[in-house]
Amino acid sequence: MSSRTLPLLFINLGGEMLYILDQRLRAQNIPADKAKKVMNDIITTMFNKKFLEELFKPQELYSKEALRTVFDRLAHASIMRLNQASMDKLYDLMTMAFKYQVLLCPRPRDILLVTFNHMDAIRGFVKDTPCILAQVDETYQQLMEMYTLLPSGQFQLVRQTLLIFFQDMHIRVSIFLKDKVQNSNGRFVLPISGPVPHGTQIPGSIRMYSCTGEETGRLQFRNGGNYTAAVCEGSFELFGDRVTKLGTNMYSVCRPVETHIAGTSKHSAQHAKVNLAPNPLAKEELNLLAKLMGGLEVHKAGGNAESGFRVNLFATDEEEEEALISRPDELSYGFINIQATKDQTANAELAKIMGEFSGSRESPERSPSDCSKGDDLLAMMDGL
Known part of the structure; x- marks a missing residue:
């Protein structure tokens, strides 16, 4: 397993997310000023300097569930809102697109070229905003410094780590099915010439x-x-x-895109239960509890003069509702009802519980020695 895979995974998945959101914002005729604000806010958060400093530290990959939580927060870093079904579809499209690109790379080092294609497209989204463009260019420089001199053996480990991360994901995507690059079971068809x-x-x-x-x-x-x-x-x-188009925007031509979890309901349950314990949302829930009990103030989009709006990744609202109803229970996050009081005893007990989480990553695959003394990526994203 490579400890230098997380930045490439995050940036490439983030690039695919921006492609999809840009297409949906245009398809739903969102006003240009609001669409631009959404893209700028997400890219600003994605390329925040402190966030990237934490991201580029050598570390193992987050668990699938924890990484999904990171992108859930990133997608909602602006006034745009997605319901659970649309967020599921967005993440499925992101992961399957990048998985296909990794599989198509003729050599492991070409994963870096795919990343540069994504970075070039992201620069295009913010070309008229110099301050955000500077953040993207700084990240570009960090990628050059970290990866251009990396030996081929290390890139092979990066590719292997990515393939292990994606190996259980077999989501059928309509674009891939129509182009005959994906089978009905969700597995990709790779060229042999x-x-x-x-x-x-x-x-x-x-x-x-x-x-x-x-x-x-x-x-x-x-x-x-x-x-x-x-x-x-x-x-x-x-x-x-096979390489020139890897990492470029396949949504530049508007086509309907559907996703389906391949296999039976049993397989769907296995797909959902990639990581059962501990729940990476536990720390998030405790942070929310702390805020309700007198901590930091929570700001909701729409609470000011600039109201938020909802984006639908499905063709109609009815399709989105059907997808939400048919969503496997295993994919649903649980909710806890809490009593928001100022009771000192409750605060002390909360502090004790939160102390058990301090210094530990969301991913159960990490040992305590891998933990950062500072804020983790999720907590840092909360503060952006």
Whole structure:
């Protein structure tokens, strides 16, 4: 597992989220000033300096549930609101699009090129806002410093870590199904032809070596594809559409996009229960409780002169309601009813409970030694 995967995962998923939201804002004829504010607010939060400092620290990936919580908060960092069904669809589209891009990379290092494509598109969204553009450019520089000199073996670990993260996600997306790049079971159809990456040979040979390193034999086998050798290194044109379009906006042409969890209801339950304990929302709920009991003031969108608005990722409100009703129970977050009082005993008990969460990450896969002494990504996003 690579400890340098989280920034790439976050930025690429964030890029896909911005593509989708931009398309939906235009499709629903949201006024240009409100749409621009939504995009600017989300990008400002996404590329906040302190947030990125925490993000770029070497660390293991968050659990699927914790990462979903991060993007839930990021999507609601502006006056726009999504209901639960639309947020589910948004996250499914984000994850499946980036999964497909990772699978199509001819070599692990090309994941960085996909990331740069996303960054270029994000720069385009804020090209008229210099202060936000400066945040994006600073992140661009951080990516260059961290990843351009990373050896190929480390990129292979990054790719392997991403594939492990995505391996149980088989959401069917209508665009992929229509383009015949995804099967009915949600698995992708990968090409078996075209140029191989620079520095690699066309598959089809098995070589045997002696203990001294001398080649002692060679066997040939059918590779099942139509591969060609690369001409030179570093050229996007070598791989045609397989790399030049990875990370670009596939929603630039308005097409209806539907998502479905592949498999039976049992598989859906398994898809939902990727991480059961502990609940990464526990700290969020305790923070809310602290606010209600006399802590920080909670500001709601719509509570000021600039009212919020709702965005629907479905074609109609009826489809969104049907998706919400048919949503598996395992995907629903629970709610707790609490008594908001100023009682000192309750405050002391709350402080004791919250102390048990301090210094621990939302992801149960981390050891205590991996924990940051400062705010975690979720708590930091609350303060932005």
